[in-house]
Amino acid sequence: MTLRDSLSTAFKGLRATKSRSGLTILGIVIGIGSIILMMALGNGAEQLILNQIGGLGAETIVVRPGREPTGPTDVGQTLAADSLKNRDVEALRRTENAPHLVEVMPVLLVPGSVSFAGETYQPTIIGGAVDFFSEAFGVYVEQGVSFGETDIRQNASVAVIGSEVKEELFGASDALGEQITIKGRKFRVVGIYPATGQVSFFNVDELVLVPYTTAQQYLLQIDYYHEIIVKAESAEYVDRSVADIKATLRETHTIENPEDDDFFVATQQGLIEQVQVIIGTLTLFLSSVVAIALVVGGIGVMNIMLVSVTERTREIGLRKALGATERNILTQFLLEAIILTGIGGLIGIILGATLAFVASFAITRVSGLDWQFAFPLSAVFLGLGVSTAVGLVFGLYPARQASKKSPIEALRYE
Helix, strand or coil, X not given: CCHHHHXXXXXXXXXXXXXXXXXXXXXXHHHHHHHHHHHHHHHXXXXXXXXXXXXXXXXXXXXXXXXXXXXXXXXXXXXXXXCCCHHHHHHHHCCCCCCCEEEEEEEEEECCCEEECCEEECCEEEEECHHHHHHHHCCCCCEECXXXXXXXXXXXXXXXXXXXXXXXXXXXXXXXXXXXXXXXEEEEEEEECXXXXXXXXXXXXXXXXXXXXXXXXXXXXXXXXXXXXXXXXXXXXXXXXXXXHHHHHHHHCXXXXXXXXXXXXXXXXXXXXXXXXXXXXXXXXXXXXXXXXXXXXXXXXXXXXXXHHHHCHHHHHHHHHCCCCHHHHHHHXXXXXXXXXXXXXXXXXXHHHHXXXXXXXXXXXXXXXXXXXXXXXXXXXXXXXXXXXXXXXXXXXXXXXXXXXXXXXXXXXX
């Protein structure tokens, strides 16, 4: 009996019980569809984050306080660390310490809201420097002016706001020169950003940018920074600059052993690798959890195939009496199981891709993020491979049971 004959017989057997075959592969469809959905969304999230990181530029380096996080529990410790001080900023600005750095900007994240004439809005408040932001992110003040080094040195109470902030607080009125309130302190609006949307990790339209010295002294009343963003002359000097930064900060922190560092340095390439590892691990974890549905589906396939073997006992006996070998019977029932799960895999791939596309579209419309639909080709091969393997593994036992039946006993079966 040829493979073609076995396939033909297997298809005829499945067509005879269409409803049962459809219900049998439901678990496979759900399992494969869920895995495809997880992989597609994981790829979309990775692309989104990498695009945001790429917006910083290859020559940008970020210095953060605390020890470098090695797991989710370390993130809170990093956010609460207070090891980056003004002495570090001044040391990095000295050419003899880091000759290839062209810009150094401390950054402070200020929680809270802004208000004006009874209107309140919850923006993203950052203490920084306008000129650095303009150069790093390519976003320039459209109306008014930006505050400069003089304002930063004098701890001036000035602010540059995004278009959404302006719209929420002032509506159609002119915002320039008006006083907004942040944590009880008045800030004069000197500039307004154009409608820009998402840039890197923040939305420019929802941004309120104040001098970092003012944020540090009056809004947060702390003597440290949340991070320091520096810019090298070019991408080729990044590695050298990272070494200079570490050497400089170890000197200001009197650290001799690198393992005792109370800061860590992140480059764009390093951030990209970290994101890829984190997203990959998370996707693998979620896919592993979802794979439980495949096990359930596989058990369902085995159960239905055993029922099918029992119902077709006389058919098995008749075929053996006419000369079919154990190998022929085994092949036929094994092919039925593989065909069932293979079809389930194909449907699952289509279902997962469709849901991923709908989810990507919904995320883009609802959140405004530039979330792109990403469907990796490897997901197709994984879906087909896993579904076929499930059919092979869970179909083998029923197929062997069928092949081992005695033709005489099978023909007597009622």
